[in-house]
Amino acid sequence: xxxxxxxxxxxxxxxxxxxxxxxxxxxxxxxxxxxxxxxxxxxxxxxxxxxxxxxxxxxxxxxxxxxxxxxxxxxxxxxxxxxxxxxxxxxxxxxxxxxxxxxxxxxxxxxxxxxxxxxxxxxxxxxxx
Numbered sequence: 001x002x003x004x005x006x007x008x009x010x011x012x013x014x015x016x017x018x019x020x021x022x023x024x025x026x027x028x029x030x031x032x033x034x035x036x037x038x039x040x041x042x043x044x045x046x047x048x049x050x051x052x053x054x055x056x057x058x059x060x061x062x063x064x065x066x067x068x069x070x071x072x073x074x075x076x077x078x079x080x081x082x083x084x085x086x087x088x089x090x091x092x093x094x095x096x097x098x099x100x101x102x103x104x105x106x107x108x109x110x111x112x113x114x115x116x117x118x119x120x121x122x123x124x125x126x127x128x129x
Contacts, residue, residue, distance in 0.1 A: 001077070006087040013064065013074075013099055016087040020062040020076035023085055029053070035107055036061050038100070039116035041123070048117045050103035064096055072096045 010016035018027070025031040032053040038046030052063030052074075059079045066072050072095065074087040109117075 001079070001082050001084045003084045003086060006076075006085050008087070010074075010087055010089045013089055013091065013095070016074040016089045017062065020074045020085070020087055023076050024060045024062065024078060025055075031055055032060065032062070034058075035103065036063050037110065037113045038063075039113060041120035045120075046100060047120050048104070048109060048113055049100040050107060051100055064099055066093050066096050 006016075006019065008019065010019065021027055021029050021032065032055055034054045034056055035050040036052040036054045038049045038051040041047055051065070052061055054061030060077070062074050062076050064072070065075050070086060070088060072089045072091050072093060074089065076083075076085040076087060078084070
C-alpha cells in the first residue's frame with residue numbers, strides 16, 4: 001500500500017483523528033465501531049493496547065502510531081483503495097501511550113490479543129525482541 005503524507009502537521013490527537021476520519025468515512029465515526037488492537041512487541045510495544053478504530057469489515061482503519069523518524073502520527077489506512085495517509089502530530093510518545101491506555105481501559109482483551117502478548121513474552125524470555 002502506498003503511503004503519502006498528510007498536508008497538515010496536527011497540534012493534537014483529536015485534530016488528526018478528525019482529519020483521518022474525514023478521509024476514511026467522510027467524518028462519520030460510527031462507521032469505525034471496532035477497536036483496533038496492537039499485537040506487536042518491538043520498539044513501541046503496543047501489544048495489548050487499543051491503538052485505533054476500524055470498520056466492521058476491517059477494510060478501513062486509523063491507528064495512533066509512533067516511530068523515531070515520523071514521531072507520533074495517525075496512520076489512515078484504506079485497504080479498499082490501497083491508500084495510506086500519515087497524519088503527523090506535535091505531541092510526545094508519552095501522550096500517545098496515554099491515549100492507548102485510555103482507549104484500552106474501556107474493553108476486555110480478546111483472546112487473540114492475549115495470545116499475541118503471551119507470544120511476545122515467550123520470545124523475550126528466549127532472547128528475541
